[in-house]
Amino acid sequence: MIVATLALTALAPAAAVTPVQKVLTMMTEMKTNGEKMMKEEASTYASYTEWVSDTSRQLGFEIKTSNSDIEKYLATAAKADSDVSELGNAIGKLNGDLATTEGEKADATAIRKSQHADYATLSADYGESVDALERAIQTMQARSGAVPEASAFLQQQAAKVPGMRRVLAAFLQESQTAQVTGGPAVAAYEFQSGGIVALLEKFLTKFQGELEEVETEERNQSNNFDLELINLSNTIDYLKKEIEEKSVHKTKRARASAQTKSNLASTQKDLAEDEKTLADTKATFAAKSDQFKANQEVRVAELEAISKAIEIISDPSVSGSYGKHINLVQTKTSFLQVRSARTLSRKVSQRLVTFLQRKAAMLSSTALKTLAAQVESNPFDKVVKMIEGLVAKLKEEAAAEAEHKAWCDEQLHDNKLKREKKTSKVNKLTATIEALTQDIASMGKKIQTLKEEQVALTMAMSKATTQRDLEKSTNTDTMKDAAAGEQATKAALVVLREFYASQGSFLQQAPEMAAYSGMSSAKGGVVGMLEVITSDFARLHADTKASESAAASEYASFFADATASKKSKHDLEFKTSLEKDQTEFEKSETTKDLEATQVELDRSLEYQQYLKPVCLEVHVSYEERVAHRKEEIAALKEAYEILDKKA
Numbered sequence: 001m002i003v004a005t006l007a008l009t010a011l012a013p014a015a016a017v018t019p020v021q022k023v024l025t026m027m028t029e030m031k032t033n034g035e036k037m038m039k040e041e042a043s044t045y046a047s048y049t050e051w052v053s054d055t056s057r058q059l060g061f062e063i064k065t066s067n068s069d070i071e072k073y074l075a076t077a078a079k080a081d082s083d084v085s086e087l088g089n090a091i092g093k094l095n096g097d098l099a100t101t102e103g104e105k106a107d108a109t110a111i112r113k114s115q116h117a118d119y120a121t122l123s124a125d126y127g128e129s130v131d132a133l134e135r136a137i138q139t140m141q142a143r144s145g146a147v148p149e150a151s152a153f154l155q156q157q158a159a160k161v162p163g164m165r166r167v168l169a170a171f172l173q174e175s176q177t178a179q180v181t182g183g184p185a186v187a188a189y190e191f192q193s194g195g196i197v198a199l200l201e202k203f204l205t206k207f208q209g210e211l212e213e214v215e216t217e218e219r220n221q222s223n224n225f226d227l228e229l230i231n232l233s234n235t236i237d238y239l240k241k242e243i244e245e246k247s248v249h250k251t252k253r254a255r256a257s258a259q260t261k262s263n264l265a266s267t268q269k270d271l272a273e274d275e276k277t278l279a280d281t282k283a284t285f286a287a288k289s290d291q292f293k294a295n296q297e298v299r300v301a302e303l304e305a306i307s308k309a310i311e312i313i314s315d316p317s318v319s320g321s322y323g324k325h326i327n328l329v330q331t332k333t334s335f336l337q338v339r340s341a342r343t344l345s346r347k348v349s350q351r352l353v354t355f356l357q358r359k360a361a362m363l364s365s366t367a368l369k370t371l372a373a374q375v376e377s378n379p380f381d382k383v384v385k386m387i388e389g390l391v392a393k394l395k396e397e398a399a400a401e402a403e404h405k406a407w408c409d410e411q412l413h414d415n416k417l418k419r420e421k422k423t424s425k426v427n428k429l430t431a432t433i434e435a436l437t438q439d440i441a442s443m444g445k446k447i448q449t450l451k452e453e454q455v456a457l458t459m460a461m462s463k464a465t466t467q468r469d470l471e472k473s474t475n476t477d478t479m480k481d482a483a484a485g486e487q488a489t490k491a492a493l494v495v496l497r498e499f500y501a502s503q504g505s506f507l508q509q510a511p512e513m514a515a516y517s518g519m520s521s522a523k524g525g526v527v528g529m530l531e532v533i534t535s536d537f538a539r540l541h542a543d544t545k546a547s548e549s550a551a552a553s554e555y556a557s558f559f560a561d562a563t564a565s566k567k568s569k570h571d572l573e574f575k576t577s578l579e580k581d582q583t584e585f586e587k588s589e590t591t592k593d594l595e596a597t598q599v600e601l602d603r604s605l606e607y608q609q610y611l612k613p614v615c616l617e618v619h620v621s622y623e624e625r626v627a628h629r630k631e632e633i634a635a636l637k638e639a640y641e642i643l644d645k646k647a
Contacts, residue, residue, distance in 0.1 A: 031307060038299045044403070045292045052285045055414070059278040062600075066271035069593070073264035076586075080257035087250040091243055098239040105232040112225040119218040126211035133204040137197055208535070216542055223550035227557050234561050238568070245572075252439070259435070263428055270421055277414070408615030415608050422601035429594040436587040443580040450573040457566045461559060468555045475548040479541050486537035493530045 034299060038296065041292065041295060041299075045288075048288065049285075052281060055281055056278060059274050059281070063271060063274050063278065065596075066267050066274065069267045070264060070271065072589075073260050073267060077257050077260040077264060080253045080260060083253040084250055084257060087246050087253065091246050091250065094239050094243045094246070098236060098243065101232055101235050101239065105229065105236065108225065108228055108232065112221070115221050115225075116218070119214060119221075122214050123211065123218070126207055126214060129207045130204060130211060133200055133207060137200045137204065212539070212542065216546060219546050220549070223546070223553065227550075227553050230554075231557055231561065238565070259432065263432070266424070266428065270425070273417070273421070277417075404615075408611065411607075411611055412615060415604055415611060419601065419604045419608065422597055422604060425597050426594060426601055429590055429597060432590050433587055433594060436583055436590065439583050440580060440587065443576050443583065447573055447576050447580065450569045450576070454566055454569050454573070457562050457569070461562050461566075464555060464558060464562075468551070471551055472548065475544050475551070478544045479548070482537045482541035482544060486534055486541065489530050489534040489537060493534065496530065
């Protein structure tokens with residue numbers, strides 16, 4: 001390097017440039033470059049500070065949003081879990097009520113079967129008694145026998161027909177009562193055929209009445225069982241429907257809880273990443289800030305030292321003394337050196353040109369090609385400066401590009417993370433909105449169905465009331481007419497029976513007329529027909545009364561069930577409306593979150609488009625550029641060594 005310095009000094013005119021002046025020039029350039037580098041570093045730090053501020057502010061906003069989302073997710077998940085628990089308890093209670101009601105239905109069915117079995121036995125018994133009495137009346141009317149004959153006949157029939165035993169027992173009891181309260185001796189007491197027939201008809205009427213009572217009781221029990229069965233079946237259907245609805249709602253709330261917890265976990269993960277990124281950014285910024293401050297202090301001190309050195313060397317006592325005492329000696333003793341240096345310069349120049357041209361062709365370097373062209377037309381010292389300047393420039397470019405590469409890598413990495421996070425959040429929010437939209441539509445349909453069912457129940461209740469009023473009026477008139485008809489036929493029977501009774505006494509007083517029995521003994525006579533008509537009126541009245549009672553009970557049960565069902569549907573409609581309003585509010589809030597997140601995602605995508613031409617769209621990769629620049633610097637250093645050695 002000393003030889004090169006002497007050569008550079010020898011190439012310049014002795015009276016124009018002294019070593020002191022050259023040192024001053026170099027230090028002035030160093031000061032200028034130092035000030036420039038200091039400003040560039042300050043500018044870079046300012047840009048970096050602004051980026052850290054923007055990033056920290058953005059991360060702070062995202063952390064705040066994530067914390068808010070976490071609070072909402074926690075509250076929503078807790079509410080969903082609470083709903084699931086409450087619905088589970090309600091379903092358990094409904095299952096218990098359902099089991100109890102089904103047990104009551106089974107018990108009622110068993111009791112009804114037992115009652116019907118008793119009725120079947122009793123009805124068959126009374127039916128046989130009535131049939132036996134009717135046959136006995138026909139037989140006794142045909143024979144016109146006395147009491148012993150009637151008793152014997154009834155005993156014979158009782159042995160054959162089980163239902164006749166009841167008739168025989170009643171007949172014997174009646175006969176014993178008549179003997180005790182009648183004449184003093186059995187031989188003096190006899191029934192005539194008319195009296196026996198009347199007694200048997202009395203028994204027939206009694207057993208028919210008892211049979212009617214049994215049948216009426218059976219109808220009442222059957223009607224009561226049917227009403228109770230309808231009520232229990234409706235209750236079971238209602239409980240099953242409630243269990244199904246609550247089970248569906250429980251499933252939805254459980255699914256909402258799981259989705260909310262999934263969103264919560266994702267948000268917590270994003271929050272942890274944001275907090276880590278923010279902490280890393282602040283730590284990196286703090287470290288780079290400290291480094292920047294240290295660099296600035298060193299640069300300031302360096303510039304102060306250079307300024308002080310320039311001030312000292314610029315003093316006339318230094319520069320004048322050097323020019324007077326040292327420069328002259330060097331000038332006199334360097335004639336041979338100048339000539340030799342210039343000779344060496346031409347040889348080295350040609351070799352250097354060849355070397356630079358070869359390297360420029362190998363590396364396709366415009367800088368080396370330009371330098372090769374300038375070597376031939378420039379003095380040796382200028383070529384050295386050009387090489388040194390070009391090396392420094394390439395190093396500066398390498399440092400700037402490395403810094404730019406690090407900045408690009410950091411920006412691209414952060415942008416990718418942000419885009420992925422925001423895209424994931426947008427997808428989750430979109431899916432949540434779609435699920436909420438489906439729930440809202442489902443609840444809307446449910447509300448509409450409940451309204452329609454309430455309207456249908458109201459119309460059914462109105463129609464049932466109208467039909468019930470008409471049915472009640474018809475039954476009332478029927479019972480009134482049946483009662484009047486029964487009274488009229490009974491009055492007619494009294495008149496006819498009194499008449500035939502008087503005729504029977506007259507015939508007993510006139511034996512010669514006993515051959516005529518009269519119409520009173522005929523089964524199909526007027527009396528028998530009136531008795532049938534009376535029985536028909538009585539049966540019509542009883543049937544109509546039982547039908548009216550059953551219809552009234554059935555109407556009351558239907559009206560009570562319909563009223564309860566209507567109230568239940570109204571309450572469910574109101575509850576579903578509240579849930580629908582809450583879901584619509586959640587959808588609105590989620591839509592706002594989606595819009596805000598979409599805006600952030602769009603900004604990230606815009607920033608990505610900004611980074612592409614700056615960091616990605618290059619024709620040569622960063623690694624190739626670094627390798628190419630290293631080869632250029634190596635070539636320049638080799639050229640410098642050629643000059644240094646030859647000089």
